[in-house]
Amino acid sequence: MFVVAFDQLARRLGSAPTFESVAEFTLLFAAVWWAWSGNTVYAARYGNAGRLYRWGTLGELILVAMVALTLRGDLGDIAGFFALAFGANRAVQAALHLWVGRQSPELRGFARRLGWATGLSALVWAGSVLLPWGGQGQLVAWTLALLLEIFTPILARDVGRAALPHAGHLPERVGLLQIIALGEIVTQVVGGARQQRLSAVTLLPALCAILLAVSLWRLYFDQARTLPLLGAHLQGRVDTMLAWFYGHFPFTLSVVMLSVGVGQSLGSGSARQAAVLQQFVAWPLAGALATLAFLRWTTLRLMGRRTDRSLWALLVGAVLAGLLGPTDLDPLRLHALAAALTITVAVLVATDASTRRLGQIEQRVTARLAEDPEP
Incomplete structure (x- = not known):
């Protein structure tokens, strides 16, 4: 429902x-x-x-x-x-x-x-x-x-x-909602492309939008997503857990708005409508990357750290995404640049040694809680 x-x-x-x-x-x-x-x-x-x-x-x-x-x-x-x-x-x-x-x-x-x-x-x-x-x-x-x-x-x-919410059940359900939201990008892209004649001109922007959705999926699930909730169970850090959970609202909101932008821009007619829809690609993408940076920061803060390469990559990516707004781009160039930007950030996060270390910590803490639910 x-x-x-x-x-x-x-x-x-x-x-x-x-x-x-x-x-x-x-x-x-x-x-x-x-x-x-x-x-x-x-x-x-x-x-x-x-x-x-x-x-x-x-x-x-x-x-x-x-x-x-x-x-x-x-x-x-x-x-x-x-x-x-x-x-x-x-x-x-x-x-x-x-x-x-x-x-x-x-x-x-x-x-x-x-x-x-x-x-x-x-x-x-x-x-x-x-x-x-x-x-x-x-x-x-x-x-x-x-x-x-x-x-x-x-x-x-x-x-x-x-x-406190269950350390395994809540992240699973939250992650499922993000998959649903990211799937809305594909739904809107298919709907927008159906308004145009099937050709390379319509297929290439649609492909870029799908690559954009996949890259956001990878960025979200590359995070050590359960650490803020695990920290609440082990250290009583309820404030960090709430910041992590509430931080998902702007991410889901941005992704759904982005789906409207990429989908509708494929079938846009007038130059004025295309200019408006361009903002619905640039700024929601900036919002999604900025929110991912916030979620990353909540995890790093729990580990006693302030920043890492992935956090900077997400922040710079959010700024560059916002800069796509005032430029004059057709749907192909807009979607291609947005996809290239998101793919680059996803690669930087995936290859960051900090991402791997946080994932290992998450696995160890999860195993500890499974052995002893009462820390």
Whole structure:
């Protein structure tokens, strides 16, 4: 269901790729991403074998499907339906947390805080239906409701040590979402190429876009992805774990926006539209590389280091990607330069001795936790 919702959001942005639509897209994307993260982290914290979780997840998925159905048309026409569906999703999530707090005394402090915050957020979403649909007041209410939920785990991180997510399950689910987001690039590229006659002129930019997606996949999975979460289990570094997890939001957002840029630019007609779509390639790629640099930094910080060659490669790559924005490029040159840049950064990261060492540390720590779950 989350796959469908992300695809609907990409199509929504692709139908009118203007800078004015980015803020609306970002807010709606943040809501769907947070619904996914709530279900994912809940399962990683408390397990997914209970009957209540299965019934709750079924309800959440049905409501996410309803959210996806509302993601069409003008916001002024669909905002109330979106708010009701999403608010009901948050109410289910709140009930799950409150149930955990009732059943597990050792988890009560953390679970109840998340439950009450999520429940209040659900009320705000439902109450926003009474405001003008798509108006500034409603959008502010949605933003405040999301911020309430986002900051609650940060403010409750001390008691959150009693409910750390599983060191293996959470990275696996987070990685799966990134694969889905990167796959959206291929989906949008195929859709954009179908609008043009099949020829080398359309195939070469599409090939470059696919190479770009594969390079981003390699860059993401070359990271020692579980070390911040392992550090929370071994050292109680909940702040680093939260920075690592929240850092995935801008990466997923950038990748989905990038999919719109590379896909729509293949079928763009006017020079003005091509210029706008060029920004939707340059800046999301810069955002994706910058976010990967941040994720790298969280891991290095945990190891007591500040930088390495890979971090600098990612940062320089983000700057160079941003410089593609103001240049005047046709789709072939734009996609070729973006792919060449990303491939170069991926090679630099893959051949960095620090990448290999971090991977070895990750394997040793994972094996230690497997032998002794209570550090």
